[in-house]
Amino acid sequence: MSSHHIVRDDQEPALIIANGAACSSELLDQLLEWSPLVIVLDSAVERVFELGIKIDVLLGDFDRGFDANYYKEKQYPLEVVHTPDQSKTDLEKAFDYLFERNIPAVNVIWATGKRTDHTITNLTNIVRYREKLKIVILDDHSKVFLLPKRFEKWYPSKTPISLIPIGHVTGIHSENLFYPLENDYLTIGYRTGSSNHVINDGIVIIEHSEGDLLMMECMD
Structure with missing residues (x-):
């Protein structure tokens, strides 16, 4: 056993x-x-x-x-x-x-x-x-978790990452993602951050002001 x-x-x-x-x-x-x-x-x-x-x-x-x-x-x-x-x-x-x-x-x-x-x-x-x-x-x-208002983590380049809002999320800022977000918003059913990926080996930073944002580390 x-x-x-x-x-x-x-x-x-x-x-x-x-x-x-x-x-x-x-x-x-x-x-x-x-x-x-x-x-x-x-x-x-x-x-x-x-x-x-x-x-x-x-x-x-x-x-x-x-x-x-x-x-x-x-x-x-x-x-x-x-x-x-x-x-x-x-x-x-x-x-x-x-x-x-x-x-x-x-x-x-x-x-x-x-x-x-x-x-x-x-x-x-x-x-x-x-x-x-x-x-x-x-x-x-995949590995799914809820993001704090500021998130930092080291990732290898080309790691697939998706950002999925639960409802409406505002004030989103990202660093080291191929599709950048700068004071942006995401809304479930209308605009989500799926199928993004890390640009370079190093720290990824994701911040948001309001709402609930899920991180999905994906493994294709």
Whole structure:
């Protein structure tokens, strides 16, 4: 059974496994190695157990006759968290659980692909947790996270980058991107910053004044 690296004092991000399209074993193993806490949403638990992954928390609304005790017997110790609130998705409830435990950061996999409505919801709902958690959603083709008002990071040249607004974003400024933005704006459904790329090896700077802006580091 695959285990995961235990890091003291929650120094590394937790890992949430949702129930979208599976990622590669390479990405999964890399994240498991450094995750102090692995949470699985109830709809994905059978798929996860089939891979022999050791998990820490099973979370969900447990509908459709779900028997949590069955999974406790299959793997010990296992914390089972029943979250029946239907006004939030199970992924949002997992974010709430981490915030209540004072865990500041989380990586999320299996949150894209399969159903498009779930993918859109999972990607856009992270804006609600801007002040609570640092959230990164990953799959084999992209890494998605919410940008702070000023962002700086080193990238190799030609790295594909997309900037996707959630609603309307203003006062955008960029440096070292092929399609520059200078006191610009982006609006979902009308004008987005997809399919940009880094010009030169070095620091990319992205700033914005108002709104919520997603960064997508893409891997073609």
